[in-house]
Amino acid sequence: MRKNKNGFVLAETLVVSVIVMGIFSLIYANYYPLIGEYERREVYDDIDSKYVAHWIRKMIIEKNGNATTLKNLNSCNGQCHILYAAYYHDVTVGEDIVREKEELVDETDSVFGDNSSYIQNYIYAADVRAILITPYKITTLKNNFQANTTITTAAQQANINQYVFNRGFREYIQYLPQYKTASVNGANYRVIVIVDHDTSKEYDSYGTIEVKI
Amino acid sequence: MIHLNNKGMTSIEVLISFIIVSSITITLFDLVTSYKTKQQVESYKSKINEYKSSITKVINDDIVKYGLAGISSMNQTNDTEKSTYKITLYFEKNTINKNNNCSSNYAANGCHKTLQVVKYSDSSTTINSKVDYIIYPEVAAGSLRNITYYLPDIGGAADADSGNIVKDIRFSSVSFRNVIDNAVLDVGIFHHELSTYYHIHIVAPVNYYRLNDDSVFSFRA
Numbered sequence: 269m270r271k272n273k274n275g276f277v278l279a280e281t282l283v284v285s286v287i288v289m290g291i292f293s294l295i296y297a298n299y300y301p302l303i304g305e306y307e308r309r310e311v312y313d314d315i316d317s318k319y320v321a322h323w324i325r326k327m328i329i330e331k332n333g334n335a336t337t338l339k340n341l342n343s344c345n346g347q348c349h350i351l352y353a354a355y356y357h358d359v360t361v362g363e364d365i366v367r368e369k370e371e372l373v374d375e376t377d378s379v380f381g382d383n384s385s386y387i388q389n390y391i392y393a394a395d396v397r398a399i400l401i402t403p404y405k406i407t408t409l410k411n412n413f414q415a416n417t418t419i420t421t422a423a424q425q426a427n428i429n430q431y432v433f434n435r436g437f438r439e440y441i442q443y444l445p446q447y448k449t450a451s452v453n454g455a456n457y458r459v460i461v462i463v464d465h466d467t468s469k470e471y472d473s474y475g476t477i478e479v480k481i
Numbered sequence: 482m483i484h485l486n487n488k489g490m491t492s493i494e495v496l497i498s499f500i501i502v503s504s505i506t507i508t509l510f511d512l513v514t515s516y517k518t519k520q521q522v523e524s525y526k527s528k529i530n531e532y533k534s535s536i537t538k539v540i541n542d543d544i545v546k547y548g549l550a551g552i553s554s555m556n557q558t559n560d561t562e563k564s565t566y567k568i569t570l571y572f573e574k575n576t577i578n579k580n581n582n583c584s585s586n587y588a589a590n591g592c593h594k595t596l597q598v599v600k601y602s603d604s605s606t607t608i609n610s611k612v613d614y615i616i617y618p619e620v621a622a623g624s625l626r627n628i629t630y631y632l633p634d635i636g637g638a639a640d641a642d643s644g645n646i647v648k649d650i651r652f653s654s655v656s657f658r659n660v661i662d663n664a665v666l667d668v669g670i671f672h673h674e675l676s677t678y679y680h681i682h683i684v685a686p687v688n689y690y691r692l693n694d695d696s697v698f699s700f701r702a
Contacts, residue, residue: 310526315534316682319541323686386686393663394684465682 312440317463317475325479333381347409353398397462413441440474455480528633529679544685548573552664555657566598566655594618600652613652653677
């Protein structure tokens with residue numbers, strides 16, 4: 269009997285390698301988002317900020333005297349309305365910090381009117397750093413809140429607005445799904461909150477919940 | 482007939498193979514050990530998160546469903562081995578029968594629930610088998626029944642001073658504040674590698690539907 273002692277030819281080796289690499293790529297592509305999801309659940313969308321978002325949403329539905337104002341999404345290039353924000357981070361042109369803002373945006377008085385004490389007290393008690401109202405579907409918002417945004421021109425700076433939040437928040441926005449499927453509850457907007465845990469844990473957590481305005 | 486090579490491996494080949502395998506093993510050993518440690522820490526974090534989430538959810542569910550009408554100040558009692566912190570939550574609606582309003586009698590059965598946090602002392606002589614826990618009632622068969630939520634027990638280590646086994650996961654602090662018509666409850670969870678990073682932290686408006694109604698009590702002494 270005569271045996272083929274030539275081993276594999278290059279083409280055979282390549283085909284097998286490509287197949288194996290394809291399988292590994294598929295496994296990696298499916299496994300990697302799970303790590304991101306786990307980290308997001310642990311740090312970003314924790315249960316505390318979820319309940320904070322719930323109460324803010326409840327107040328927006330039940331105590332909101334001026335819903336029209338909330339639907340004005342001009343704060344973030346037409347993609348969000350900043351109802352409340354206690355700080356902003358550096359806005360950069362290239363590597364140079366051109367503005368570092370530490371100021372307060374608070375529209376709770378004008379939006380909630382006589383009921384503003386509900387939300388103002390809660391913001392204070394729960395250490396809420398910011399409240400954003402966005403469309404339910406956040407595809408465009410995700411483009412505006414790139415995790416690695418470096419503003420290189422004045423035009424970009426004007427476009428992205430002065431409200432540039434810190435990297436953690438931008439990463440959170442990137443982690444979120446796009447919410448392409450319409451809400452079963454008929455919600456047309458989202459509430460996104462930033463909660464400050466400085467007093468005990470020294471980190472921010474984020475939460476989002478749908479809302480019908 | 483097939484001609485086979487019957488010479489086997491030379492000692493040089495065996496030696497080189499052995500050296501290569503040994504180097505790979507040594508290189509991987511540190512890596513595997515570090516992953517093992519990381520896996521353990523992640524497992525602790527996951528257990529703490531599960532615990533925190535379950536407690537936060539049962540309490541917040543009651544507040545969302547039945548409305549928090551009032552809350553007592555925190556009462557602390559100490560004995561030789563543990564401290565017990567008690568806070569009573571009063572609800573707008575009866576937790577046993579949601580159709581009954583509690584405003585006429587907050588002391589009625591089902592109109593209030595007492596949350597207890599039990600924290601063992603490090604110097605306790607009987608700490609070896611003690612795990613800190615929280616007691617919170619739930620409705621079962623038409624009445625309230627206390628449910629005990631033990632912190633996950635992942636073992637412990639001997640305390641340098643007392644020699645007692647101190648549990649790896651413990652409550653580090655219990656605090657309750659009234660912040661302008663909002664109840665803020667915070668229970669710190671301590672782990673020697675994670676420090677006090679994890680907290681059960683509940684913030685809820687009291688008398689949400691009647692905030693400006695002075696006739697309704699909100700915080701009780």
